[in-house]
């Protein structure tokens with residue numbers, strides 16, 4: 001067996017390959033006032049793969065996701081404890097610039113939320129704030145490249161100065177993805193990014209997620225087990241604020257170790 005096939009086989013088995021983790025979380029607890037929403041979660045996120053977070057409603061998937069770029073800081077009464085390392089550095093350490101952190105760890109929400117600005121200005125917004133372009137040509141280049149990477153350029157190249165809010169729901173979501181890409185993130189957090197989209201728009205976003213994983217690490221919260229199975233390589237099953245099981249998606253779906261995972265994926269609860 002040649003080396004490449006051996007490597008592919010190992011990758012498919014998903015077990016015995018030394019993986020590089022871009023995010024490591026250790027004993028993370030999250031409280032909303034007295035509500036202990038996340039309970040001692042330790043989970044590592046592999047680089048340039050798609051990790052799906054699944055589990056019943058209210059189990060803490062979105063809360064955990066929001067820890068990874070400190071979006072929970074914006075919620076009054078929310079407290080995060082534990083350690084979250086991004087490329088080995090604690091993102092909750094004092095002195096960490098949250099704006100820069102959120103550029104490195106971008107986020108796409110459930111409901112597409114373009115700014116009430118042109119398509120061009122939606123994508124140019126982040127690069128302008130972060131001073132990523134020295135001149136108009138460079139800015140044009142970032143905007144066009146981001147739209148291209150988000151699979152939207154062909155559909156909008158003739159109307160870059162029309163309002164982003166005038167696009168279809170699926171196009172708006174890809175515009176939000178382009179907006180995240182424009183600030184050169186390493187990681188993209190997606191919180192049920194397809195739940196407001198029809199099946200065709202969903203398929204386009206799923207295709208895009210698959211392409212993006214070549215260059216980005218993606219963490220996606222989804223209620224759709226079919227979607228998790230289609231797009232992710234790793235899956236973490238959350239239950240009552242805890243990660244009950246995590247591992248290669250195929251394994252979690254075909255031979256889960258925990259009976260709660262089994263119950264959820266077979267539709268017995270959730």
Ligand SMILES: Nc1ncnc2c1ncn2[C@@H]1O[C@H](COP(=O)(O)OP(=O)(O)OP(=O)(O)O)[C@@H](O)[C@H]1O
Pocket residue numbers: 032035037055056057058059060061062063064075
């Ligand atoms: N902004 C908030 N303020 C107060 N409590 C919150 C807030 N967001 C979530 N919670 C609580 O934290 C717990 C976990 O909620 P979270 O939204 O993270 O779960 P989820 O698994 O993403 O749920 P769903 O699948 O329904 O979106 C729940 O008890 C919820 O009520």
